Amino acid sequence: MSFIRRLIFGTPTSSPSPSPSVPSTRSSSPAKGEEMRLAPVSRILTHKQRKTRKRRNTFIFFLGGLFGLVVAGFFAGRNDLIELPEMLEGITMDSLMDVLPAGFVKDARDLAVGAGFSKGEREAVNYDSFSVGLYLKAQGIHANHSVIMVPGVISTGLESWGTTNASRPFFRKRLWGSWSMMRALVADKDEWKRHIMLDKRTGLDPPGVKLRAAQGFDAADFFITGYWIWSKILENLATIGYDPTNSYTAAYDWRLSYANLEVRDQYFTRLKTHIEMAKKISNKKVVLVSHSMGGQVLFYFMHWVASSSGGNGGDDWVDKHIDSWVNISGCMLGALKGLPAVLSGEMKDTAQLNAFAVYGLEKFLNKEERAELFRAMPGISSMLPIGGDAVWGNATWAPDDTPGQEVSYGQFLNFKNQNTSTGYRNLTVSQSLEYLYNTTEDWYHKAVEGSYSHGVAHTTAEVEANEKDPRKWINPLETRLPLAPNLKIYCFYGIGKPTERSYFYRHSDNPLSSLNITIDTGLTQANIDHGVILGEGDGTVNLLSVGYMCNRGWKYHRYNPAGVKIKTYEMPHEPDRFSPRGGPTTGDHVDILGRQSLNDLILRVAAGRGEEIEEMVVSRIAEYARNVKIEEEDKYKVAGDDGNREEERRGRVRDKIEEKAEEVMETLEKIIGGKSENKNKDEL
Numbered sequence: 001m002s003f004i005r006r007l008i009f010g011t012p013t014s015s016p017s018p019s020p021s022v023p024s025t026r027s028s029s030p031a032k033g034e035e036m037r038l039a040p041v042s043r044i045l046t047h048k049q050r051k052t053r054k055r056r057n058t059f060i061f062f063l064g065g066l067f068g069l070v071v072a073g074f075f076a077g078r079n080d081l082i083e084l085p086e087m088l089e090g091i092t093m094d095s096l097m098d099v100l101p102a103g104f105v106k107d108a109r110d111l112a113v114g115a116g117f118s119k120g121e122r123e124a125v126n127y128d129s130f131s132v133g134l135y136l137k138a139q140g141i142h143a144n145h146s147v148i149m150v151p152g153v154i155s156t157g158l159e160s161w162g163t164t165n166a167s168r169p170f171f172r173k174r175l176w177g178s179w180s181m182m183r184a185l186v187a188d189k190d191e192w193k194r195h196i197m198l199d200k201r202t203g204l205d206p207p208g209v210k211l212r213a214a215q216g217f218d219a220a221d222f223f224i225t226g227y228w229i230w231s232k233i234l235e236n237l238a239t240i241g242y243d244p245t246n247s248y249t250a251a252y253d254w255r256l257s258y259a260n261l262e263v264r265d266q267y268f269t270r271l272k273t274h275i276e277m278a279k280k281i282s283n284k285k286v287v288l289v290s291h292s293m294g295g296q297v298l299f300y301f302m303h304w305v306a307s308s309s310g311g312n313g314g315d316d317w318v319d320k321h322i323d324s325w326v327n328i329s330g331c332m333l334g335a336l337k338g339l340p341a342v343l344s345g346e347m348k349d350t351a352q353l354n355a356f357a358v359y360g361l362e363k364f365l366n367k368e369e370r371a372e373l374f375r376a377m378p379g380i381s382s383m384l385p386i387g388g389d390a391v392w393g394n395a396t397w398a399p400d401d402t403p404g405q406e407v408s409y410g411q412f413l414n415f416k417n418q419n420t421s422t423g424y425r426n427l428t429v430s431q432s433l434e435y436l437y438n439t440t441e442d443w444y445h446k447a448v449e450g451s452y453s454h455g456v457a458h459t460t461a462e463v464e465a466n467e468k469d470p471r472k473w474i475n476p477l478e479t480r481l482p483l484a485p486n487l488k489i490y491c492f493y494g495i496g497k498p499t500e501r502s503y504f505y506r507h508s509d510n511p512l513s514s515l516n517i518t519i520d521t522g523l524t525q526a527n528i529d530h531g532v533i534l535g536e537g538d539g540t541v542n543l544l545s546v547g548y549m550c551n552r553g554w555k556y557h558r559y560n561p562a563g564v565k566i567k568t569y570e571m572p573h574e575p576d577r578f579s580p581r582g583g584p585t586t587g588d589h590v591d592i593l594g595r596q597s598l599n600d601l602i603l604r605v606a607a608g609r610g611e612e613i614e615e616m617v618v619s620r621i622a623e624y625a626r627n628v629k630i631e632e633e634d635k636y637k638v639a640g641d642d643g644n645r646e647e648e649r650r651g652r653v654r655d656k657i658e659e660k661a662e663e664v665m666e667t668l669e670k671i672i673g674g675k676s677e678n679k680n681k682d683e684l
Helices: 002-009 041-078 084-088 093-099 102-114 119-128 131-138 179-187 189-196 231-239 258-265 267-282 293-306 317-321 338-344 355-364 367-375 388-392 429-439 442-449 460-466 543-551 596-606 621-627 634-640 645-676
Strands: 147-150 158-160 174-176 211-213 247-249 286-291 322-328 413-415 488-495 499-507 517-519 532-535 565-572
Touching (some): 131 231, 147 267, 174 179, 189 367, 231 596, 258 267, 267 286, 267 293, 267 317, 286 293, 286 596, 293 317, 293 322, 317 322, 322 596, 338 429, 388 429, 388 543, 413 429, 488 543, 543 621, 565 596
Parallel strands (some): 147 247, 322 488, 413 499
Antiparallel strands (some): 158 211
16 A cells, blocks of 8 residues: 555655664664765755655646546536445545545645745734734723624525425535535526525525524624634634623524514514623623624614514613614615616626626526526615615716716616617616616515615604604614614724716617616726726715715704714725735725724724724715705704704804904993903903
């Protein structure tokens, strides 16, 4: 066997020994009088290099052969010539490691783990993951409030618990959020789609399929191996004293409508119970941390928990149980990219692909399939844009239009030849939603309108009436914050990364396609990139969505009657050019979860030191928010305005008071005359 290993893997041969013994680490000295031959140093070095190259080439050859065997077996298995699962049955990584030579295993480990980094560099990277927590711990910051984290859309893994014949191969494997998903998608796309899509009639599991959200910290710390999401935050929380006894990830099935989260999984009941238990054990209120869609989920929960038709906790439940809500990149007014996703199965990520990548994607999972997939996940549609033309603009204007802009953002779906015989015309956001409902199946239209609302309430009476309508509970422009005067909300989000704001569409060229229109990917000019018009945001969610409610909307009385305290902290996107995820100063929608300053802020809030955080707003959100066509009611304008118009009003009043004071001083001086010469004017 050793001879075969030497022959295949190039293991150095040794002199035959008459009896087994431990080989010496150094050569024996030559016998006296024994003839010796000297070799130059260069030849010795060359000899060593050849040996190393040979081992490395052998390793690569072995991997190539193994890959070829697997591929051949896969295609043969599709033709029923070879039963690959039976061939590989019982083979595990541990068994392979046992039979492979030690030298081969070492080479594999060096290539897979080393990845070009020295041991010291790897240790430095690992240490940096905990650096924020270690720094704050040295300052005396430690775990205080229990922390409950609510992930964003698609970041929670989904695993199969079905036991039908079709589901057994996937049992307890993640069909979303792991390499198992990729294997299932490649091996049998139709079966994967059947498992991942919800029933179009009920919005729940299809017959014979049972997918559930993974639980625990593993549910959202990594999407797939190596692509972290919440991992950095968990590491830093642990550094100041958090563990599974005082922190919890409230993972959920993001495919479900919010109402069905409670119907099928009792998600909100379990979340309410966990918060109550955490408060009872620690005798301290809880800190909630949400990301992206998780912000909408928590906003819905705060209505549900108080409602007599939901958690029946009463209007004071939030004030009694929740200390702070950290809202990270919360898409409170939806995500504009959600509309083209369900309309034509496209978004900036697909529009910007090169021709080769587009060809591969269309062959593997085409536009129609992607649109069908997104529509069969009602949770995705919760992020359709909220606020209509009042927030997103009309045919000639938008709140975030900039001087000299050729095309207004208010025209959400644009057509280059809108006056042709096709009849297509440019559409605003509200018109685009109407077009979506008119061109999609009835079941989708009913599912969305039966679960969500996207309008605006302009009076307190409307807002209070909407508290009884669960469809309105995701919409902060139609409902209010909880009656919790002691609650604190922290809005942390990234800015400065080009984000899709509107689109150029064209008539579909494919007569067999079920889609009427697709993004005009051939159009690139000025701020139009492959048919996508870019605006301000964090790369995924537009600035108006993440920033309007925090900077203005929740300062209106009807949306925040209890006076909940709100702080905003913007984080400019300043990526590290050498880091694929942007490094410690990124403002990207997902990668911001690893940003050092964000981790610092979260830990301070969790430790009960949120009052130390000072607001930082560097974008033009205040200007854009003032342009939005939503006004405070007249009777609350003085007390409820947001400090922009109110500060202007106060400034005008202050100027008038100063003018009157000067006039009074001049009048007094004239009246008193010389009698005031020895007196201080300030005393007068």
